[in-house]
Amino acid sequence: MADIDPGTLLPNDRMRQQALDGDVTQIHRGQQYADEGDIFSIDGATFEVVEVAGRTLGDMTDADAQAEGARDLAHYKQILERAHDNFEWDDTSEIVKHRFERQD
Numbered sequence: 001m002a003d004i005d006p007g008t009l010l011p012n013d014r015m016r017q018q019a020l021d022g023d024v025t026q027i028h029r030g031q032q033y034a035d036e037g038d039i040f041s042i043d044g045a046t047f048e049v050v051e052v053a054g055r056t057l058g059d060m061t062d063a064d065a066q067a068e069g070a071r072d073l074a075h076y077k078q079i080l081e082r083a084h085d086n087f088e089w090d091d092t093s094e095i096v097k098h099r100f101e102r103q104d
Contacts, residue, residue, distance in 0.1 A: 001037040008033050009040065009049075009098055016042050018069045019100070026067045026099040028055070034098055051099035058091030067099070 009027055010016045018024035020042050034040075038049045065076035081087050 001039065002035070004034055004038050004040045006040040006042050006047075009100070010042075015069065019047065019102075020045055022102070024067070024069045025101070026051075026064070026097060028060070028064070028068070028095045028097050030095060032096045032098075039103070040100075046103040047100045048103050049098055049100045051097065053097045055095055055097050056091060057089060057093045057095060064097070 006016055006019075009029070010019055010024070015024055015027070032052060032054075034049045034052060036049055036052050040047050040049075060073060060076070062072045065071070065073045068076060070076035070079055077089050080089070
């Protein structure tokens with residue numbers, strides 16, 4: 001178990017606020033940024049990474065997109081396309097799911 005910087009998983013202030021509000025409970029990244037049991041804090045609230053799992057973009061569901069603050073998978077794809085230059089959705093692209101829970 002390590003204490004990690006919240007910016008390691010949640011790359012911007014908006015996502016960190018959404019985690020505080022309970023609207024974001026996981027994030028998929030292109031590589032692994034944390035291990036199960038790692039903790040991070042945002043404005044005095046502590047979160048624990050409870051699941052880290054390798055997946056593909058094709059494994060993503062509406063529920064996954066909603067856990068990342070999007071309305072549904074189509075909206076999630078739009079967010080990724082706006083956030084990353086030259087992004088193209090490829091169902092076979094490997095990603096890592098980081099799911100976390102607030103501890104207080």
